[in-house]
Amino acid sequence: MFQNLSERLESAFKNIKGQGRITDLNIANTVKDIRRALVDADVNYKIAKEFTDKVKEKAIGAKVLLAVNPGQQMVKIVQDELTELMGGQESVFDTTGNPAIILIAGLQGSGKTTFSGKLAHYLKTKKGKSPLLVAGDVYRPAAIDQLEVLGNQIGVEVYSERENKNPVSIAQNAIKEAKSKNKNVIIIDTAGRLAVDEVMMKEVADVKLAVQPQEILFVVDSMTGQDAVNTAAAFNERLDFTGVVLTKLDGDTRGGAALSIKYTVNKPIKFSSSGEKMETLDVFYPERMAQRILGMGDIVSLVEKAQEQFDAAEAAKLEKKIRKNQFDFEDFKVQIQQIQKMGNLKDLMGMIPGVGKQIKDVEVNDDAFKGIEAMINSMTMEERRNPDIITPSRKQRIAKGSGKDLAELNQFIKQFDQMKSMMKMMNKMPMGKMPGMGLMGKR
Numbered sequence: 001m002f003q004n005l006s007e008r009l010e011s012a013f014k015n016i017k018g019q020g021r022i023t024d025l026n027i028a029n030t031v032k033d034i035r036r037a038l039v040d041a042d043v044n045y046k047i048a049k050e051f052t053d054k055v056k057e058k059a060i061g062a063k064v065l066l067a068v069n070p071g072q073q074m075v076k077i078v079q080d081e082l083t084e085l086m087g088g089q090e091s092v093f094d095t096t097g098n099p100a101i102i103l104i105a106g107l108q109g110s111g112k113t114t115f116s117g118k119l120a121h122y123l124k125t126k127k128g129k130s131p132l133l134v135a136g137d138v139y140r141p142a143a144i145d146q147l148e149v150l151g152n153q154i155g156v157e158v159y160s161e162r163e164n165k166n167p168v169s170i171a172q173n174a175i176k177e178a179k180s181k182n183k184n185v186i187i188i189d190t191a192g193r194l195a196v197d198e199v200m201m202k203e204v205a206d207v208k209l210a211v212q213p214q215e216i217l218f219v220v221d222s223m224t225g226q227d228a229v230n231t232a233a234a235f236n237e238r239l240d241f242t243g244v245v246l247t248k249l250d251g252d253t254r255g256g257a258a259l260s261i262k263y264t265v266n267k268p269i270k271f272s273s274s275g276e277k278m279e280t281l282d283v284f285y286p287e288r289m290a291q292r293i294l295g296m297g298d299i300v301s302l303v304e305k306a307q308e309q310f311d312a313a314e315a316a317k318l319e320k321k322i323r324k325n326q327f328d329f330e331d332f333k334v335q336i337q338q339i340q341k342m343g344n345l346k347d348l349m350g351m352i353p354g355v356g357k358q359i360k361d362v363e364v365n366d367d368a369f370k371g372i373e374a375m376i377n378s379m380t381m382e383e384r385r386n387p388d389i390i391t392p393s394r395k396q397r398i399a400k401g402s403g404k405d406l407a408e409l410n411q412f413i414k415q416f417d418q419m420k421s422m423m424k425m426m427n428k429m430p431m432g433k434m435p436g437m438g439l440m441g442k443r
Contacts (some may be wrong), residue, residue: 009078031055082290090241095129099185102192105190105219107192110221110328111247111273120187124154130183132159144162167206191203228256232267
């Protein structure tokens with residue numbers, strides 16, 4: 001995420017790192033490189049110049065702290081300004097109303113339908129809501145099909161009228177349906193086009209007027225950069241939307257949309273989304289995103305993601321098994337599945353301070369665990385729970401069943417044994433202080 005921008009900013013800070021003090025000269029050189037980095041990231045030149053003018057003004061007026069070197073001071077100034085540029089603080093997402101109505105708008109291909117499913121999953125699992133998804137795209141039957149598939153996947157009902165070509169009527173009927181079934185949130189997925197046109201704008205505006213939504217979210221493909229910002233401005237002029245959703249953020253190496261959109265339309269970024277998994281939706285925190293852009297990681301978000309996946313009671317059971325040296329392949333498989341639910345592996349690793357830069361050229365395959373899961377699945381339940389009974393003949397069967405060769409299986413079992421040995425060494429640690437256990441046990 002934003003890899004190119006992060007690298008360019010790091011290079012810009014080299015002008016001032018190692019310097020004994022901040023001077024007009026090293027500030028000027030650093031600011032010039034920051035401006036170039038932002039423009040290369042597809043940030044509008046006017047926004048980039050205004051941003052760097054603020055950085056320069058603060059840097060010149062900054063009091064030199066003895067405990068902080070000039071390079072650190074400049075990074076902090078840039079971090080504060082990046083945070084402000086992206087909105088300053090988390091924006092409130094309004095789900096008041098009975099039912100609350102959320103209208104989803106954007107161009108075709110921006111990820112509206114997938115986001116609608118993710119939002120329904122988020123509201124159901126994290127906010128305790130009872131959502132109803134509404135298929136408001138009357139032009140593409142495939143969009144209705146996709147929404148129904150997602151609804152089945154997350155256990156959320158989808159309202160559709162395949163023969164009705166009037167999106168206003170569909171939305172109004174969906175509200176009646178929601179009230180009759182005690183649904184307290186309605187998410188309306190609207191039609192998109194390949195480009196902004198009057199018919200689409202009028203259609204979405206008519207739906208807005210008819211249902212009076214609490215939230216109108218504009219969904220934008222962050223990888224389209226400045227084009228995304230221009231499209232947002234056009235939509236906002238007609239819809240006066242309440243917030244922005246940035247999709248495909250995991251594939252965005254530049255960051256132009258994230259850095260420009262709040263400035264341009266003066267509407268907050270409310271959510272960011274990456275990948276196809278329903279769990280990969282995040283509330284947008286400007287400060288945390290600024291830290292990630294500057295290579296500081298985002299350990300708070302990483303901890304929150306872990307807490308969402310690890311159940312306190314299950315964590316306590318697992319800790320007891322580890323203490324008794326009874327951790328087995330079945331336990332390991334459960335841990336793998338919980339990690340996978342947290343999202344894109346490389347993105348997760350990038351949240352750890354200092355790690356993102358180290359793995360920028362490393363391919364981290366999200367399917368990396370599939371081979372391990374295949375080997376575990378090829379074991380009998382008895383073998384999973386008692387790894388010591390796995391004899392050479394059993395290994396032959398397991399290897400063949402998982403499509404792996406014997407050497408790969410032996411390597412995996414060896415690594416598992418080494419991990420168990422490390423866990424055994426932890427047994428002397430006080431209860432609750434075992435690495436990871438405190439994290440998993442807190443909610």
